Amino acid sequence: MEKEGLGLEITELRLGLPGRDVAEKMMKKRAFTEMNMTSSGSNSDQCESGVVSSGGDVEKVNDSPAAKSQVVGWPPVCSYRRKNSCKEASTTKVGLGYVKVSMDGVPYLRKMDLGSSQGYDDLAFALDKLFGFRGIGVALKDGDNCEYVTIYEDKDGDWMLAGDVPWGMFIESCKRLRIMKRSDASGFGLQPRGVDE
Amino acid sequence: MNYFPDEVIEHVFDFVVSHKDRNSISLVCKSWYKIERCSRKEVFIGNCYAINPERLIGRFPCLKSLTLKGKPHFADFNLVPHEWGGFVLPWIEALARSRVGLEELRLKRMVVTDESLELLSRSFANFKSLVLVSCEGFTTDGLASIAANCRQLRELDLQENEIDDHRGQWLNCFPDSCTTLTSLNFACLKGETNVAALERLVARSPNLKSLKLNRAVPLDALARLMSCAPQLVDLGVGSYENEPDPESFAKLMTAIEKCISLRSLSGFLEVAPLCLPAFYPICQNLISLNLSYAAEIQGNHLIKLIQLCKRLQRLWILDSIGDKGLVVVADTCKELQELRVFPSDVHGEEDNNAAVTEVGLVAISAGCPKLHSILYFCKQMTNAALIAVAKNCPNFIRFRLCILEPHKPDHITSQSLDEGFGAIVQACKGLRRLSVSGLLTDQVFLYIGMYAEQLEMLSIAFAGDTDKGMLYVLNGCKKMRKLEIRDSPFGNAALLADVGRYETMRSLWMSSCEVTLGGCKRLAQNSPRLNVEIINENENNRMEQNEEDEREKVDKLYLYRTVVGTRKDAPPYVRIL
Numbered sequence: 001m002e003k004e005g006l007g008l009e010i011t012e013l014r015l016g017l018p019g020r021d022v023a024e025k026m027m028k029k030r031a032f033t034e035m036n037m038t039s040s041g042s043n044s045d046q047c048e049s050g051v052v053s054s055g056g057d058v059e060k061v062n063d064s065p066a067a068k069s070q071v072v073g074w075p076p077v078c079s080y081r082r083k084n085s086c087k088e089a090s091t092t093k094v095g096l097g098y099v100k101v102s103m104d105g106v107p108y109l110r111k112m113d114l115g116s117s118q119g120y121d122d123l124a125f126a127l128d129k130l131f132g133f134r135g136i137g138v139a140l141k142d143g144d145n146c147e148y149v150t151i152y153e154d155k156d157g158d159w160m161l162a163g164d165v166p167w168g169m170f171i172e173s174c175k176r177l178r179i180m181k182r183s184d185a186s187g188f189g190l191q192p193r194g195v196d197e
Numbered sequence: 198m199n200y201f202p203d204e205v206i207e208h209v210f211d212f213v214v215s216h217k218d219r220n221s222i223s224l225v226c227k228s229w230y231k232i233e234r235c236s237r238k239e240v241f242i243g244n245c246y247a248i249n250p251e252r253l254i255g256r257f258p259c260l261k262s263l264t265l266k267g268k269p270h271f272a273d274f275n276l277v278p279h280e281w282g283g284f285v286l287p288w289i290e291a292l293a294r295s296r297v298g299l300e301e302l303r304l305k306r307m308v309v310t311d312e313s314l315e316l317l318s319r320s321f322a323n324f325k326s327l328v329l330v331s332c333e334g335f336t337t338d339g340l341a342s343i344a345a346n347c348r349q350l351r352e353l354d355l356q357e358n359e360i361d362d363h364r365g366q367w368l369n370c371f372p373d374s375c376t377t378l379t380s381l382n383f384a385c386l387k388g389e390t391n392v393a394a395l396e397r398l399v400a401r402s403p404n405l406k407s408l409k410l411n412r413a414v415p416l417d418a419l420a421r422l423m424s425c426a427p428q429l430v431d432l433g434v435g436s437y438e439n440e441p442d443p444e445s446f447a448k449l450m451t452a453i454e455k456c457i458s459l460r461s462l463s464g465f466l467e468v469a470p471l472c473l474p475a476f477y478p479i480c481q482n483l484i485s486l487n488l489s490y491a492a493e494i495q496g497n498h499l500i501k502l503i504q505l506c507k508r509l510q511r512l513w514i515l516d517s518i519g520d521k522g523l524v525v526v527a528d529t530c531k532e533l534q535e536l537r538v539f540p541s542d543v544h545g546e547e548d549n550n551a552a553v554t555e556v557g558l559v560a561i562s563a564g565c566p567k568l569h570s571i572l573y574f575c576k577q578m579t580n581a582a583l584i585a586v587a588k589n590c591p592n593f594i595r596f597r598l599c600i601l602e603p604h605k606p607d608h609i610t611s612q613s614l615d616e617g618f619g620a621i622v623q624a625c626k627g628l629r630r631l632s633v634s635g636l637l638t639d640q641v642f643l644y645i646g647m648y649a650e651q652l653e654m655l656s657i658a659f660a661g662d663t664d665k666g667m668l669y670v671l672n673g674c675k676k677m678r679k680l681e682i683r684d685s686p687f688g689n690a691a692l693l694a695d696v697g698r699y700e701t702m703r704s705l706w707m708s709s710c711e712v713t714l715g716g717c718k719r720l721a722q723n724s725p726r727l728n729v730e731i732i733n734e735n736e737n738n739r740m741e742q743n744e745e746d747e748r749e750k751v752d753k754l755y756l757y758r759t760v761v762g763t764r765k766d767a768p769p770y771v772r773i774l
Contacts, residue, residue: 073274073683074658075574075601076632077543080273080331080357080385084466085492085515085541108279157364157388 103131103179104148114171120163127179152177203228207236216241235259242266243703245283245307246728249761250291261300262326263292267307269706269755270656271681273331276708276753278734280768283307286316287766293320301326301352308332314339318346326352333359337367337386344370352380354407362388369394378402382409384433384464392418400425409433412466417445423452431485432456433464437472449475463487463513470498480505484532489513489539500525510534510567515541516552516574523557527564535570536561540601555582562589570595577608578635583617587624596621597632603659603684606636613637619644622652632656642666646673654679667691671698681706689716696720699727704757712754715747720756721774728763729774730755 098111110130117123127150150162154173162170162177210233213219223233239262242248254260267283285307292299299321309332317324324347337360343353344367368391371378378398383390390413399405399422407430408422414435423429441449449472453459459479468491483506488499496519503509503522509530516538518526526533538553555578562568562585569592578600598618606612614635622628622645629651633641637660645652646669653676661667667687670680671694680702688711699705714731721729732753763773 071603071684073271073276074603075540075543075599076274076656076658077540077574078273078331078357079275080359081489081539082543085490085539085543 099174099176101127101130101177101179104181104184106131112177114174117171119167120170123162127177131179147182148179149182150177150179203232206232210236238262239301240264244757244759245285245288246764247703247757247759247761250288252761254291254295254297258295258297260297262303263288263299263301264303264305265307266305269306269681269704270679271683271706271708272306276683277755278732278768278770281732281771282764282766282768284766285309286313289313289317289320293317297321298323300324300349301328303328303330304332305330306332308334309339310334311336311339311342315342315346318342323349325349326354328352328354328356329358330356331358336361337363337388340383341367341370344368344375345372348372348375349377350375351377351404353378354380354382355385356382358385360386362386364388366391366394368398371398373401376401377404379404380407380431381405382407382433384409384411386411386413389413396421396425402426403428405429407431407461409464410435412436416441416449416472420445420449420452423449423456427452427455428458429456430458431461431463432459433487434462434468435464436466437468440469440471441475446472446475450478454478457482459483461485461487465491465494467491467493470494473498473502476502477505481507484508485511487511487513489515489537491515492517492541496522504529506530508532511536513537513539515539517541518553520553520557520560523553524560524564527560530565532567533561533565534567536565536568537572538574539572540574552576555579558582559585559589562586566590567592569593572597572599572632574599574601576601577605578614578617579607579609580612580614580617580620581607581609583614584620587620591624592627593621593625594627595630596625596628597630597656598634599632600635603634604636605634613640615641615644619648622648627651630654633660634658638662639666639669642669646670649674651676653677655681657682657685659684661685661687664688664691664694668694671695677701678703680704682708682710684709686711688712689719692716693720696724696727699724699756700758702758704755706753706755707751708753710750710754712751713747714745714749714751717751717754718747718774725762726758726760727756728759730767731772731774732770733772734770 098113101110101112103110112126112130114123117126151159152162152170152174153176154160155175159178165173206229210219210222213222216239219233219237223230234256236259237257238259240253240257240260241264242253243266245265245267253263265285265288267285268277268281271277272281283306285304293316300323302317302324303326309329314335317327319342327343327347327350335358340353340355340360343350371394375398379402381398381402390411392414395410395414396418399408405426406428408426409431410419410422410433412435414422416437419434423432453475456479460482462476462479462483462485465488470493473494480502486503486506486509488494488502491499492515494517496517499514499518500522503512503526507529510532512526512530512533512535514522514537518538523538526536538557540552542552553573553575555575558571558573558575558578559582561571568590571593572595575598578598607614607617614633615638618631618633618637618641622631626648628649631645631649631652631654633656639662642661642665645655649655652674655670655674655677657680664687666685667682668691670677671691683706687707692707692712693716717729717731721727731751732755733751735752767773
């Protein structure tokens with residue numbers, strides 16, 4: 001059978017003892033998960049730490065328990081079960097921790113840790129970084145002049161304009177964020193800004 | 198056989214129920230094919246892309262019940278990106294257009310939209326049963342259409358779906374005239390529930406046998422619901438974080454005691470341990486118990502409950518039960534047929550001493566002679582344990598073992614687990630489904646190929662050394678239907694050794710293996726009845742066709758047999774060769 005062009009050098013027999021290849025396999029896993037990290041944010045969810053976020057220490061075999069668990073889709077527990085048996089998955093506990101952030105026009109969502117921001121300015125900066133887009137920060141600080149509005153879903157399931165309430169109150173009640181085109185916002189049913197409108 | 202008129206043969210065929218058997222009889226002769234197809238009421242389609250709705254309806258015009266499966270199994274573990282496919286709308290549209298008298302629709306891993314549900318609810322006057330498992334794409338608005346429009350609805354069963362909960366009043370949409378419900382499961386809904394509407398619905402459904410509530414239904418409501426539905430056979434409770442006050446607790450106990458038909462219990466998403474004793478009175482009747490979402494309950498509380506469940510046949514539990522708890526199960530549940538032990542700590546972050554080991558598995562195998570299905574997540578395993586299990590339980594049909602750490606050897610001998618799994622396949626002659634884990638060489642696949650003659654589904658992860666491993670399986674397991682492999686060193690030589698084989702199987706999944714683009718192209722070249730899909734989410738890697746490197750490894754390969762060629766609804770990152 002013709003073997004040219006099949007790239008069979010990759011499949012050559014290896015005669016090593018079992019277990020020898022652990023380091024090599026760990027490296028492949030790391031490379032794989034890093035690739036996943038750059039292409040799609042939608043595979044991770046609140047509970048699954050399935051993506052390695054560190055830059056690239058690919059040579060070192062990391063034996064810590066945290067690294068072992070950071071392979072996408074491993075252990076093979078279905079995503080519904082992961083989300084619902086995680087202790088943080090309770091609907092009554094919101095706020096601190098990772099929230100989903102969506103932006104109109106971007107086909108995938110991102111996750112960000114609200115707890116790592118110090119205030120609205122910090123949040124604006126972080127959102128800019130997340131989507132590589134200058135305008136969001138402006139939306140948060142000086143809403144009326146920007147193409148986008150930043151809204152969030154609170155504990156009660158209502159969509160609120162970000163920036164009204166004190167920061168502490170905001171992070172306690174924010175469940176997810178959305179960066180929405182101002183033009184789409186008019187019919188959306190936002191709660192009114194304040195008494196003195 | 199041809200001496201009988203068609204009506205007589207048709208009557209005989211009514212007794213042939215299983216899909217496999219009906220498929221077989223349709224192959225006997227033209228006349229039987231014709232009679233069978235016109236009398237077939239239930240059709241099962243394991244891969245929605247293997248056939249299209251028009252051909253289905255053409256062959257089975259009298260179809261009443263349809264089961265469809267969409268995404269491959271590994272989609273459960275986030276290995277298949279969003280928008281890959283599995284859309285149900287074209288099926289519902291086609292069925293509606295052809296005026297098929299659809300009564301039952303069962304979907305697994307498909308994308309269902311509110312639009313599809315609305316169309317479904319309006320198109321089939323006799324529609325009775327909707328079962329959605331691991332589906333996504335719809336909201337409670339879609340459920341409202343089903344509730345409002347399906348006048349004959351008996352069953353609405355939502356299992357582990359991703360549903361956007363708009364906190365609308367979908368339960369209110371069941372008309373007052375709706376009294377036919379036998380099964381209602383909305384455990385996966387995350388939002389608030391209109392408890393008053395639910396109570397009214399349950400009160401007017403005297404045939405309700407199965408009721409599974411979501412988190413939001415509080416304890417006192419549960420007591421009232423059970424009081425007006427003492428005929429329940431299957432109950433899924435919600436979430437009870439706080440200790441109940443004595444009065445609520447007493448009411449709950451009274452209500453539960455009356456439910457003498459209760460055989461199956463599930464839910465308990467978050468449960469204060471003191472609520473459990475309310476259920477003690479009915480434990481002796483239970484044949485199925487699912488506590489696998491009850492992360493907050495400690496081992497000893499679980500054990501107290503289980504000790505009362507002497508008739509249990511099916512148990513789903515978390516590993517917080519510990520080996521000690523499994524010994525109790527082994528001593529108590531002599532009728533046990535199916536056991537699933539899930540990891541309570543999915544990320545491996547805690548040093549969890551309470552988790553289960555090979556000790557628990559051996560105890561169960563020794564104590565439960567009727568055990569035939571097991572799913573077991575554990576930290577460690579030994580060959581000796583697996584050999585003992587094989588000896589104790591030669592009747593396994595499904596054996597899925599997941600050792601949490603990839604490549605982990607026998608923790609006592611440090612050897613691979615080839616011999617242990619080898620013992621399992623050799624002893625369990627009826628084994629149909631197997632998942633392997635831990636440190637494994639090509640040798641385990643030699644055993645599987647040699648002994649697992651009835652094996653239909655095999656899941657492989659982080660295992661094997663060379664192409665020989667995969668070849669042993671493909672050559673040996675003649676009944677293989679679904680083979681799914683991840684992170685294992687199998688490449689083109691194995692993939693291409695017997696291309697015709699794949700038409701005898703439903704599908705093959707290979708991700709993070711050694712197959713290359715060139716190999717996949719070669720595979721697809723002479724296989725018009727296979728769809729060879731390459732899933733590549735990384736945009737940077739997608740080059741122009743004349744620049745692409747055939748030696749490049751393929752991230753995810755999913756191939757399946759089909760009689761309708763390339764599908765038209767694939768997203769840009771799926772390339773069908």
